[in-house]
Amino acid sequence: MKRLGFLLILLTLVLACQKNYDKTKQPYKFIPNETNVIIQINELSDFISSIDNNEILSNIYTTELQSASQILKTLNTTKQVYISLNDSNYLILTENDSTLFVIDSISNHISETLADLKIEKTQLNDSVIYHKIIGNTFAGSNSLELLKTLNSENENTKLSKLIETTDKKSVASILFKSKTPNYSKLLFLEDLNKDNSNFTILDIGYTDKGLNYNGILTSKDSSTNYLDGFKNTIPQKINTPSIAPHSTNSLISVSYNDFSVFNDNNNQLKDSTATVASETFLNFTNEIALIEDALILHSLDTNLILEAIEDKSNIESFRDIDIYEFTNPNFFQSNLKPFISFENANYFSVFDNFIVFTNSTETLKSILTDALNNNTLANSDAFQSINDDLSDEASLFVFKNSDGLSEILGKTMKGYNANAVQFVREDNYTHINGVIQKFKKKAASNSVTETFTSSLDATILTPPQVVKNHISKSHDIVVQDINNVLYLISSSGNILWKKQLQGKVLGQVEQIDMYKNGRLQLAFATPNRLYVLDRNGKDVSPFPLKFNDAITQPLSVFDYDKKKDYRLLVTQGKNLLMYNAKGQSISGFNYKTNDSNINSQPKHFRIGTKDYIVFGAGENLQVLNRQGKVRINVKDKIRFSNNEIYLYQNKFTTTNTLGELVQVDTRGRLTKKNLNLTDNHKITTTSKTLVSLRENRLIIKSRTLDLDYGEYTEPRIFYLNDKIYVTTTDLQSKKVYLFDSQAKSIPNFPVFGTSSATLEKLDGERGLELITQSDDKTIVVYKLH
Numbered sequence: 001m002k003r004l005g006f007l008l009i010l011l012t013l014v015l016a017c018q019k020n021y022d023k024t025k026q027p028y029k030f031i032p033n034e035t036n037v038i039i040q041i042n043e044l045s046d047f048i049s050s051i052d053n054n055e056i057l058s059n060i061y062t063t064e065l066q067s068a069s070q071i072l073k074t075l076n077t078t079k080q081v082y083i084s085l086n087d088s089n090y091l092i093l094t095e096n097d098s099t100l101f102v103i104d105s106i107s108n109h110i111s112e113t114l115a116d117l118k119i120e121k122t123q124l125n126d127s128v129i130y131h132k133i134i135g136n137t138f139a140g141s142n143s144l145e146l147l148k149t150l151n152s153e154n155e156n157t158k159l160s161k162l163i164e165t166t167d168k169k170s171v172a173s174i175l176f177k178s179k180t181p182n183y184s185k186l187l188f189l190e191d192l193n194k195d196n197s198n199f200t201i202l203d204i205g206y207t208d209k210g211l212n213y214n215g216i217l218t219s220k221d222s223s224t225n226y227l228d229g230f231k232n233t234i235p236q237k238i239n240t241p242s243i244a245p246h247s248t249n250s251l252i253s254v255s256y257n258d259f260s261v262f263n264d265n266n267n268q269l270k271d272s273t274a275t276v277a278s279e280t281f282l283n284f285t286n287e288i289a290l291i292e293d294a295l296i297l298h299s300l301d302t303n304l305i306l307e308a309i310e311d312k313s314n315i316e317s318f319r320d321i322d323i324y325e326f327t328n329p330n331f332f333q334s335n336l337k338p339f340i341s342f343e344n345a346n347y348f349s350v351f352d353n354f355i356v357f358t359n360s361t362e363t364l365k366s367i368l369t370d371a372l373n374n375n376t377l378a379n380s381d382a383f384q385s386i387n388d389d390l391s392d393e394a395s396l397f398v399f400k401n402s403d404g405l406s407e408i409l410g411k412t413m414k415g416y417n418a419n420a421v422q423f424v425r426e427d428n429y430t431h432i433n434g435v436i437q438k439f440k441k442k443a444a445s446n447s448v449t450e451t452f453t454s455s456l457d458a459t460i461l462t463p464p465q466v467v468k469n470h471i472s473k474s475h476d477i478v479v480q481d482i483n484n485v486l487y488l489i490s491s492s493g494n495i496l497w498k499k500q501l502q503g504k505v506l507g508q509v510e511q512i513d514m515y516k517n518g519r520l521q522l523a524f525a526t527p528n529r530l531y532v533l534d535r536n537g538k539d540v541s542p543f544p545l546k547f548n549d550a551i552t553q554p555l556s557v558f559d560y561d562k563k564k565d566y567r568l569l570v571t572q573g574k575n576l577l578m579y580n581a582k583g584q585s586i587s588g589f590n591y592k593t594n595d596s597n598i599n600s601q602p603k604h605f606r607i608g609t610k611d612y613i614v615f616g617a618g619e620n621l622q623v624l625n626r627q628g629k630v631r632i633n634v635k636d637k638i639r640f641s642n643n644e645i646y647l648y649q650n651k652f653t654t655t656n657t658l659g660e661l662v663q664v665d666t667r668g669r670l671t672k673k674n675l676n677l678t679d680n681h682k683i684t685t686t687s688k689t690l691v692s693l694r695e696n697r698l699i700i701k702s703r704t705l706d707l708d709y710g711e712y713t714e715p716r717i718f719y720l721n722d723k724i725y726v727t728t729t730d731l732q733s734k735k736v737y738l739f740d741s742q743a744k745s746i747p748n749f750p751v752f753g754t755s756s757a758t759l760e761k762l763d764g765e766r767g768l769e770l771i772t773q774s775d776d777k778t779i780v781v782y783k784l785h
């Protein structure tokens with residue numbers, strides 16, 4: 001009996017340990033051994049958008065992933081989500097919490113519990129998902145059998161280690177066995193591996209122009225990966241774009257510092273008996289490249305190659321360049337496989353540091369003509385547009401224009417004129433760097449072109465704003481419609497998500513980094529809510545905070561010491577409530593109201609080492625310290641206009657109803673200046689620039705512009721690229737004006753627009769974008785070149 005009791009206790013402890021292990025186990029450690037593709041999603045809303053909107057990825061993603069996307073759209077998480085794909089089955093894994101997959105909140109669903117298995121079955125439209133909780137992990141799949149066999153004992157430790165090397169700041173990472181259809185298209189080459197045992201890992205990032213990715217290709221051993229042919233060689237600069245014609249569809253280049261080492265490695269890897277002899281003129285090369293109708297060698301001394309080629313005869317001269325007949329035309333047919341194969345190398349010429357082999361003299365002369373005229377791939381605008389995304393050296397380099405890319409993807413890819421993948425062999429890994437990019441010819445200098453329009457489901461309620469995209473380092477657009485639906489729109493015009501709000505957004509949407517990890521959240525107030533949304537448009541707990549009394553001013557966000565210790569200030573009539581980024585009330589802040597309604601958004605200014613919280617209340621200018629106590633007692637009364645309070649010339653600045661400029665210094669002294677403004681006037685300032693508008697007269701600093709009579713929005717100042725810009729829109733004539741600090745109109749303005757405009761650098765290209773409305777439901781974006 002004692003022995004039986006001991007065994008029962010031991011069994012209980014083992015089971016308890018197993019349960020605790022499952023609770024702490026990372027979701028990706030449940031991925032089955034036999035999986036072919038793993039997708040790690042770091043930014044869920046951006047990834048879901050790419051399934052539908054990214055022209056490259058939507059063509060690569062499999063049917064199984066398209067099906068899984070129906071489930072992904074229902075998940076509410078900022079954690080990593082893992083998708084395992086194998087044949088027709090998918091498995092979704094992520095960290096579980098109480099709001100991750102709330103079935104009751106999903107419309108058009110049918111659910112049941114498979115009681116014996118402790119598995120839930122849910123049908124969403126045409127998709128069925130089986131799901132269960134294992135410890136702290138949510139697991140969902142379209143395969144009941146897969147979910148039934150899922151456990152924590154069969155972890156693929158090698159796969160887990162690969163997943164741990166991915167870049168968590170990328171939108172997503174894709175791990176796939178190298179011969180997996182669709183995903184291997186991103187490598188531009190099919191025959192890099194002899195079997196399907198090696199994994200390729202790619203961290204994915206994308207922009208409005210296309211896709212960029214980088215990662216590694218693993219090698220199980222030195223006999224399964226043809227890229228091991230570059231072992232013990234040093235990657236070199238790729239030179240052949242300097243002679244390849246600008247219209248080249250496809251270019252494949254191999255480079256090395258020692259051909260004999262590369263040749264020996266490659267000969268050992270090839271199954272074929274066709275090899276290059278150790279004594280060959282190729283020993284004097286450091287690069288061999290193939291374009292459609294030519295094979296190109298690069299050497300630092302082409303004379304040595306010319307002397308070493310014995311099978312030749314000089315047949316003619318073209319523009320002082322000798323053309324030779326090569327009497328061993330099948331030399332390159334198989335001995336450089338699997339990377340390069342070229343038949344009928346009948347003729348060749350030497351040009352600078354290149355030797356060009358072709359199958360006809362006409363083709364050879366055409367290539368030489370383009371080279372003489374600098375009409376080469378390297379000099380093309382499309383190729384130059386991707387240069388910054390490429391490494392200086394590579395072991396293997398593959399270029400495709402739109403025709404070449406279309407052939408790989410099996411779909412017409414119009415406009416994608418510059419696409420490349422680099423493979424760099426270092427140590428025991430091959431690094432991969434890829435870019436697939438749509439290219440548009442540069443517009444004329446100083447021109448303004450319409451980039452895109454985005455239509456909302458209902459009339460726009462608030463003018464479009466811009467917010468930072470912490471992934472792409474560019475900007476997105478946020479806008480709200482009259483149904484109180486908030487939209488996030490990418491820099492290419494795709495609607496990333498929609499969010500139903502309770503009320504109109506007051507003022508500007510702010511951004512905070514509440515977790516101090518570089519990922520930004522949206523923070524704003526509506527009349528009865530304080531919202532904080534993550535990148536996916538999901539509520540960040542414990543937000544939204546709900547208020548019975550109305551919020552009467554836009555949310556103020558303070559970061560006193562630039563340490564991301566945010567303070568969120570809510571205004572309710574006469575009162576101020578302050579919270580931290582966790583939604584907790586700040587007990588150390590206590591504002592004693594002067595029994596007057598607060599009539600402007602509280603703002604934080606720092607002058608020297610002191611902080612000032614400034615706002616108007618009744619006819620008093622309130623200047624507080626961090627604790628909400630009066631820092632400056634301003635005794636003079638002010639009949640405030642409807643303009644905000646600014647820090648201008650190190651003074652708290654606004655206007656009164658008489659159109660006078662009112663300024664208060666840090667000692668509480670008040671001064672007034674007559675600006676000859678009418679009752680219905682508008683001002684805005686930076687620290688040194690004052691802009692005012694009365695009727696049709698716009699004054700920028702001391703310069704006055706008489707605009708056409710109309711109904712103008714308040715002027716807005718933007719400081720971008722070390723230059724000040726001022727915008728205002730005539731709502732009657734539907735014209736958006738743009739001026740510089742000297743009150744000079746920017747060329748090709750005004751443009752068509754029906755709301756106030758925002759100026760920002762949306763994408764990674766040169767030039768700014770102007771965002772406004774083209775009608776009551778449509779946002780329009782203009783590009784300034």
